[in-house]
């Protein structure tokens with residue numbers, strides 16, 4: 349195949365002609381004045397989906413997470429999260445840099461913490477310790493290989509948070525992958541989280557955009573922080589239109605990405621160069637190579653066949669399926685994997 353099969357991330361998708369048409373037709377205004385009707389519609393729509401009061405459109409998931417952390421925490425305080433969490437591993441040390449907060453890292457199971465682990469990391473009221481303020485979950489868990497929390501698991505962690513007066517944030521960059529896989533209802537999330545970050549630019553296929561959700565008071569404060577972070581955009585309704593299109597059209601089809609990832613897992617499990625594969629639950633396939641290939645050589649070999657994938661640590665490789673991976677690309681990938 350001459351066309352590139354790009355499995356590095358679900359961020360690589362490009363707008364379809366229909367999405368571009370929706371962008372082209374958008375009504376826009378100045379969003380710093382809160383006068384962009386398309387952004388206002390997106391914020392209201394996303395908030396309603398998750399049973400939240402209000403939303404805030406931002407340029408990236410890093411920004412929505414960092415705004416939420418800054419509003420919930422501050423100097424002398426601490427965030428509890430899994431050691432694999434994106435907010436800790438992949439946001440440039442933003443928790444320290446933006447919020448001056450400390451982090452308590454939990455060794456969860458494939459990115460997932462138990463209520464007991466969360467409770468065990470809450471600091472006693474003692475001047476030697478930082479003040480625990482926030483618990484942050486990630487759903488799905490990227491470094492956990494796309495594993496996900498069920499509503500029942502989330503409810504149990506939320507109970508610990510409420511009992512200890514802690515806020516609960518969700519990094520929901522791939523929350524729709526979790527919801528489609530579990531068959532659960534987005535609205536129930538509003539019962540348990542104080543804030544939710546949702547990316548539209550991953551599996552949902554919008555070119556740019558994330559939405560932060562929470563109470564009216566939380567979003568009011570978040571809007572201030574967004575301005576300070578330089579995220580107050582003007583006629584960005586053209587981008588929000590793509591996000592609305594994505595919410596209307598691209599959620600259910602995530603099942604297709606999950607099916608493709610599962611087929612890749614099944615093939616990899618049979619290959620003599622694979623040591624192990626993290627159980628595939630959604631659209632992420634993380635596996636470990638044995639000594640037959642080192643990761644750089646493996647990536648190069650696939651690149652020669654026009655397949656692009658990511659290194660994910662020593663001997664570790666990540667594939668991510670998404671809406672620009674066609675059936676033909678899947679067949680090509682499986683064929684190449686079997687030929688190595």
Ligand SMILES: *Cc1c(COP(=O)(O)O)cnc(C)c1O
Nearest residue numbers: 408409410411434486490519521
């Ligand atoms: C991609 C991602 C984000 C946000 O990334 P941006 O590139 O800043 O939009 C946040 N959390 C997780 C788990 C992610 O995978």
